[in-house]
Amino acid sequence: MELITGVIKSYDWGSRRTLAELAGRPSPSPTPEAELWFGAHESSPSTVGESSGSITLIDLIREDPQTQLGAQCAEAYDGTLPFLLKILAAEKPLSLQAHPTSAQAEAGFARENAAGIDLSASYRNYRDNRHKPELVVALERFEALAGFRAISSTVTLLTALDLSGVADDVASLAANPCPAELKAVALRWMRSSREHHDRLALEVIERATVLLDSGGWIVDRFEAELSTALDLARRYPGDPGVLMSLLLNRVSLAPGEGLFLPAGNLHAYLSGSAVEIMANSDNVLRGGLTTKHIDVDELSSILDFTPIPVDVLDPQPCDRRSEYIYPAPVPEFVLRRWELDGNLEVALGGDGPAVVLCTAGRVEIRAGDHQMEISSGKAVWLPAGDSVTMTATDGGPAQVFAGSTPG
Structure with missing residues (x-):
């Protein structure tokens, strides 16, 4: 178990208050803060450990993928972390966008590499060869457009x-x-x-x-x-x-409600803050509400124009009191939430890795003789096979999310 430090992404649609106030930093922040990434994506990997001896999560996993990810995860995803956990803070609408399937991402990434398009080019459509199904869970009222009505x-x-x-x-x-x-x-x-x-x-x-x-x-x-x-x-x-x-479904999520977005689903987040988990990809094809690159032909090739109903996810309560799980039909990730109060103690552990994120209050996390306290906006990295117990400090309440591989 190690402290994991998130990477703040500054985009013009972000909030100057939400992430700063969540983490107890001075508000408003100097620039808009749109996303806080906890993961191992090549473009913005988190660091693990105390600041004096921290390394990127990518390097930590690369040193010993079997220990960090577990044998099954390391083999299935070629020694890489298959998910990315974020906090979103939307002050203004995000771009109208969709994400490719695995086959579309692999083909598009290879095609743009063959064309010699730099990975950092503003007109690049595919920044990796992976799909990007995603699940968003509201921390406050969260507004979105999602799928054709x-x-x-x-x-x-x-x-x-x-x-x-x-x-x-x-x-x-x-x-x-x-x-x-x-x-x-x-x-x-x-x-x-x-x-x-x-x-x-x-x-x-x-x-x-x-x-x-x-x-x-x-x-x-x-x-x-x-x-x-x-x-x-x-x-x-x-x-x-x-x-x-x-043309799109208009969706309002109450705190704790979720929304799963499969590949090819045209959507735009409009306002609010949320926890988001996705496959470890940064492939975004845009269709509007942005000054960034738009490629209508490529976007249309991945879009699913079949109308879909709005499917707001109410989390499924688990056997253990205060724990909720958000079902998602993908092998890369599962998302859990705990509402901790009083002296209630809960456990977490499994055969794969996890990122444990506090979004309200303070939580004491213990693994054997090692213990750590994290506050809102902080997270820990939990390697495969490690088990921890969590308790709200000072009697709570506290809220915790954990992104992990299934199983």
Whole structure:
């Protein structure tokens, strides 16, 4: 068991308060702090150990992968950690984005390597050869767009908005409500000129404002969708993401609720803070709401245009009191949460590695004769085979998440 130090990622959509206040640092921070990474991704590996003798988690694992990861994990993932644990802090919407399957990532990574595109190039689509399924769990109210909405509902919303610039597209969706037609409409929108989207953003602002002010059944059913489109149109005039948001499910997560996002799922996190776990990848293909590189052709090649229902995850309580698990249909990771109070003691251990993260209060973690206390925003690295017990200090309450390999 070792202290693991997260890497703060500063993006313009981040918060100057959330991560600083979570960790008890001065707030506001000098720059926006968007993500706190705990893991071994090549671009931003965490360090392990006390500051005087710390090494990167990549190097620690490389020295003895069998001990750190366990035999099964080391063999399955070629001596690398298969997951990445993060805390997200979104003050503004993230880019509209999706992630590839394993086969798509391998092919895309090889193709861009063969083309001689530098890994740090701003126009690079694939920064590694791995897929990136992800699971997000809200720490506070967390707002998102995720997956294409049922086409019949989308037609109802777009008909009520009555945007002149997309009337033909709405008619085609109404006449042929299938994924192929949805794809055709979405691609037309993503490929349209900035001038076209400038005009439509003004229409969205005007029509959404009228509908929200007038109330009625359309607001009862689509208030969040209309408010989001209105906000995005004001923030990102001329951006195709404004229109694309009208095709997607609008999701609100209460604290403790989760959302699993498989490959090919178009999504955008809008606001709030959350714990996120994903396969150890940084492959992101963007479609809007950003000034970063957008490759519509490549994005369209990985997107799944099949409408899906919103599947908010309520965690499954385990046999042990205060422990909850978030199911995810992937072999790389599992996420658990504990709500600790009083003198309750819980145990954690397994055949694979784990990152144990405190998100509220203070927790004492013991492994044999070794003990360590961590506070909110701090984490420990737990090698395979190590078992620990955890107790909230000072009577609690405390909240702990653990990302690990299954089993």
